[in-house]
Amino acid sequence: MKDLTAQQSKVLNCIEESINKTGFPPTRAEICQKLGFKSPNAAESHLRALEKKDIISIAGGSSRGISIKNKKSSSGGSVPVIGLVAAGSATLASENIEREINVDPSLFSRNVDYFLKVKGLSMIEDGIYEDDLVAVHKTNDFKNGDLAVVRTEDDVTLKYIFKENHKLLLKPANKDFDPIHIDLRNESAEVEGIGVGLIRKN
Amino acid sequence: MKDLTAQQSKVLNCIEESINKTGFPPTRAEICQKLGFKSPNAAESHLRALEKKDIISIAGGSSRGISIKNKKSSSGGSVPVIGLVAAGSATLASENIEREINVDPSLFSRNVDYFLKVKGLSMIEDGIYEDDLVAVHKTNDFKNGDLAVVRTEDDVTLKYIFKENHKLLLKPANKDFDPIHIDLRNESAEVEGIGVGLIRKN
DNA sequence: TTTTATACTGTATAAATATATAGTATTTTT
DNA sequence: AAAAATACTATATATTTATACAGTATAAAA
Numbered sequence: 001m002k003d004l005t006a007q008q009s010k011v012l013n014c015i016e017e018s019i020n021k022t023g024f025p026p027t028r029a030e031i032c033q034k035l036g037f038k039s040p041n042a043a044e045s046h047l048r049a050l051e052k053k054d055i056i057s058i059a060g061g062s063s064r065g066i067s068i069k070n071k072k073s074s075s076g077g078s079v080p081v082i083g084l085v086a087a088g089s090a091t092l093a094s095e096n097i098e099r100e101i102n103v104d105p106s107l108f109s110r111n112v113d114y115f116l117k118v119k120g121l122s123m124i125e126d127g128i129y130e131d132d133l134v135a136v137h138k139t140n141d142f143k144n145g146d147l148a149v150v151r152t153e154d155d156v157t158l159k160y161i162f163k164e165n166h167k168l169l170l171k172p173a174n175k176d177f178d179p180i181h182i183d184l185r186n187e188s189a190e191v192e193g194i195g196v197g198l199i200r201k202n
Numbered sequence: 203m204k205d206l207t208a209q210q211s212k213v214l215n216c217i218e219e220s221i222n223k224t225g226f227p228p229t230r231a232e233i234c235q236k237l238g239f240k241s242p243n244a245a246e247s248h249l250r251a252l253e254k255k256d257i258i259s260i261a262g263g264s265s266r267g268i269s270i271k272n273k274k275s276s277s278g279g280s281v282p283v284i285g286l287v288a289a290g291s292a293t294l295a296s297e298n299i300e301r302e303i304n305v306d307p308s309l310f311s312r313n314v315d316y317f318l319k320v321k322g323l324s325m326i327e328d329g330i331y332e333d334d335l336v337a338v339h340k341t342n343d344f345k346n347g348d349l350a351v352v353r354t355e356d357d358v359t360l361k362y363i364f365k366e367n368h369k370l371l372l373k374p375a376n377k378d379f380d381p382i383h384i385d386l387r388n389e390s391a392e393v394e395g396i397g398v399g400l401i402r403k404n
Numbered sequence: 405t406t407t408t409a410t411a412c413t414g415t416a417t418a419a420a421t422a423t424a425t426a427g428t429a430t431t432t433t434t
Numbered sequence: 435a436a437a438a439a440t441a442c443t444a445t446a447t448a449t450t451t452a453t454a455c456a457g458t459a460t461a462a463a464a
Contacts, residue, residue, distance in 0.1 A: 007441070022261060023269025024226050027421060039443045044423070049440075059224060063265035063421050063450060067225025104304040108403055127329030127402070147404065198402040200329070201310055202349065209411070229451060241413045246453070251410080265420060265451050 004053065009141045010035055011046040012055060013110070015066055020109055025066040081115040081133060103135075108197040113138040115199065116149060116158065123147075123158060126173035128198060134158060135197035140190065147195035152180070153187055161191065206255065212237055213248040214257060217268055227268040283317040283335060305337075310399040315340040317401065318351060318360065325349075325360060328375035330400060336360060337399035342392065349397035354382070355389055363393065 004012065014034050018026040026034070031043035047066065050056045059065030081099050103112060115133040128134065134147070142148050148161035150170055159170035159180065168189055170180040182189045206214065216236050220228040228236070233245035249268065252258045261267030283303060305314060317335040330336065330349075338351055350363035352372055361372035361382065370391055372382040384391045 005440070019225075022267075023221075023259075024261075024266050027265070028423085029421075037442075039445090040422080041424090041444085042442050045441075057225075058422095059226075061422075061449080063229070064226050065224075065422085101309050102304070102306040107303050107401070124329070127326070127331055129329055196404050198400070198404075199309065200400040200402075202398050202400075207410070230453085231451075239412075241415090242452080243414085243454090244412050247411075260452095263420075263452075267452085 004050070004055070006141060008046055008050055008053075008055075009139060011043065012050060012068075013139060013141055015056065015068060016110060019068070020111075025064045027064055081117060108135050108137075110137040110196045112136065112196065113193060116195075118158060122172035122174050122177045124174050128158070128173070129200065131201075133199040133201075134195045135199065136193040137196045138193040140192075142191055142194050149192040149195070151190045151192055152182065153189070156192070158195065206252075206257070209237075210248055210252055210255075210257075213245065214252060214270075217258065217270060221270075227266045229266055283319060310337050310339075312339040312398045314338065314398065315395060318397075320360060324374035324376050324379045326376055330360070330375070331402065333403075335401040335403075336397045337401065338395040339398045340395040342394075344393055344396050351394040351397070353392045353394055354384065355391070358394070360397065 011031060014031050015025055018024070018030065028040040028043040028047070031046075032038065032040055035043075037043060047056065047058060051058050054069060057067050057069055059067070081101060101115070112135040114136050116136050118128055118130055118132045118134055121130060123129075128147075134149075136149055142161055142163075144162045146161055148159065148170075150157055150159060150161060150168075152170075157170060157180070159172055162169040162171065166184045168182040168184060170182065172179065213233060216233050217227055220226070220232065230242040230245040230249070233248075234240065234242055237245075239245060249258065249260060253260050257271060259269050259271055261269070303317065314337040316338050318338050320330060320332055320334045320336055323332060325331075336349070336351075344350055344363055344365075346364045348363055350361065350372075352359055352361060352363060352370075354372075359372060359382070361374055364371040364373065368386045370384040370386060372384065374381065
């Protein structure tokens with residue numbers, strides 16, 4: 001599958017969010033409003049690009065006629081649980097999958113691609129504990145303050161993310177932990193996804 | 203739940219079919235075409251009736267703004283979500299059920315009978331926040347220190363429970379809240395169930 | 405018995421919406 | 435270096451769509 005641009009991902013996310021939240025796809029104007037575009041044609045052309053890449057289909061002549069293709073498992077989706085091995089990669093590689101659980105896709109605001117089993121105490125002040133399962137929506141798009149799964153050069157970590165120009169701030173929710181500053185000119189870092197929910201087992 | 207008439211069922215079917223087939227809800231005109239009505243108001247009034255019966259919701263002022271409520275998906279154990287009304291009863295009475303969600307029964311250590319939507323901040327120090335859904339296993343059996351849903355004489359509350367002879371201690375996880383002491387010789391209290399897990403939506 | 409709900413036709417229209425066209429600018433691909 | 439794709443603003447408009455209003459008729463509930 002062809003890769004999506006950052007903007008195209010945002011538009012796709014916007015569509016997903018609308019369907020999950022309201023039950024129906026957005027209009028061009030609604031996409032513009034959510035993403036800050038000032039011309040309906042901004043949304044239109046992104047939609048056409050997504051259609052060309054076979055990500056969505058657009059029903060001509062009908063309002064809100066957007067549907068997402070290859071929509072995997074509308075109900076009873078089986079979602080893998082991935083353990084964060086120290087300094088390991090949180091990919092969907094089968095050796096990292098601890099188990100699979102069935103979740104109602106409508107449970108969380110966005111589609112859940114996997115659950116990340118939390119290691120460490122860096123987020124305890126915001127109620128995210130060791131062995132909690134954080135529901136992760138795979139995307140490289142985020143807003144400042146989002147709970148993000150970030151792959152740095154030598155680690156995969158769950159933190160609040162803030163970006164300003166070439167500087168990335170990964171902020172823990174634990175005063176005993178220091179924020180991580182990353183200068184994207186020197187180091188690489190990639191957002192794997194954002195946390196959209198949490199499951200805890202007592 | 204009120205019963206639907208034959209025509210209302212047809213309209214509801216038509217909506218479901220449209221969502222499954224196209225990915226978005228139908229317009230009034232499309233409903234008319236499919237069911238053979240000649241006036242858009244035929245569809246409109248059926249939709250209003252379905253809305254009144256709380257089967258669907260209609261987003262005013264937007265096209266195709268129809269969504270089906272309590273959309274319980276096909277498979278898996280469906281578990282109700284109960285909102286804790288202030289001083290209300292957390293029974294499984296249908297009027298308290300906010301929605302139903304499907305969960306993998308193997309997710310939590312014990313069978314989940316319902317989810318309790320948390321109100322208040324009495325447990326925040328242990329990572330249980332407002333609007334979190336606590337998975338509750340219905341039982342009146344508990345161990346000291348269990349997270350319990352307790353019905354007191356004038357409230358239903360979620361606290362850690364400790365029992366010693368005729369004294370019951372309900373302990374919050376928030377230093378701003380005082381523990382509740384109940385003398386079972388004077389007051390009644392009943393354990394509705396114990397918390398076996400938690401789901402949080404961001 | 406009167407009201408309310410159901411079940412429509414028919415007409416009309418303001419508002420919502422898709423969509424085309426004309427530009428500008430930057431980046432990526434060929 | 436040229437072409438194509440990306441990423442928009444800005445304007446316009448035909449069409450889609452929700453939705454109100456005016457009726458008619460029947461069945462069910464109060």
